[in-house]
Amino acid sequence: MKVEILTLCDYAQAYGDRLTIVGAFSTINAEKFPINMSDVTLVVKIVLDENDNKKHDISVLIKKESDSEPIVGPISTPLDMSESKGNFITANLILKIGHLTIPSQGKYNIVFSFDGTDTVSQISAIVPKQ
Numbered sequence: 185m186k187v188e189i190l191t192l193c194d195y196a197q198a199y200g201d202r203l204t205i206v207g208a209f210s211t212i213n214a215e216k217f218p219i220n221m222s223d224v225t226l227v228v229k230i231v232l233d234e235n236d237n238k239k240h241d242i243s244v245l246i247k248k249e250s251d252s253e254p255i256v257g258p259i260s261t262p263l264d265m266s267e268s269k270g271n272f273i274t275a276n277l278i279l280k281i282g283h284l285t286i287p288s289q290g291k292y293n294i295v296f297s298f299d300g301t302d303t304v305s306q307i308s309a310i311v312p313k314q
């Protein structure tokens with residue numbers, strides 16, 4: 185399994201094997217914190233090989249790098265790829281988080297877990313210099 189995309193965005197939709205992502209971001213600029221964001225979506229695109237044609241356990245969470253408690257999740261779900269055929273299979277996972285509150289400035293980790301193996305993407309929440 186290989187993670188090709190792990191990002192937050194404004195909107196995403198899958199059309200068969202096509203994936204549309206609108207407004208992907210890795211930095212949140214705010215005048216002050218906490219900042220409340222609406223309509224946030226998490227997108228994960230994974231590539232599987234023939235050894236991955238089975239059921240998997242996946243989960244996602246978002247947490248501040250220095251904190252142990254997540255601000256989102258963990259959200260867990262099974263992913264059944266046992267009916268998939270071929271040696272190159274993709275899966276587009278779209279999780280509409282909706283409302284997201286970033287409590288303070290800093291670095292936040294988006295953690296995607298696939299059968300216990302974590303992939304991490306990072307976003308920064310900052311107050312831009314004037």
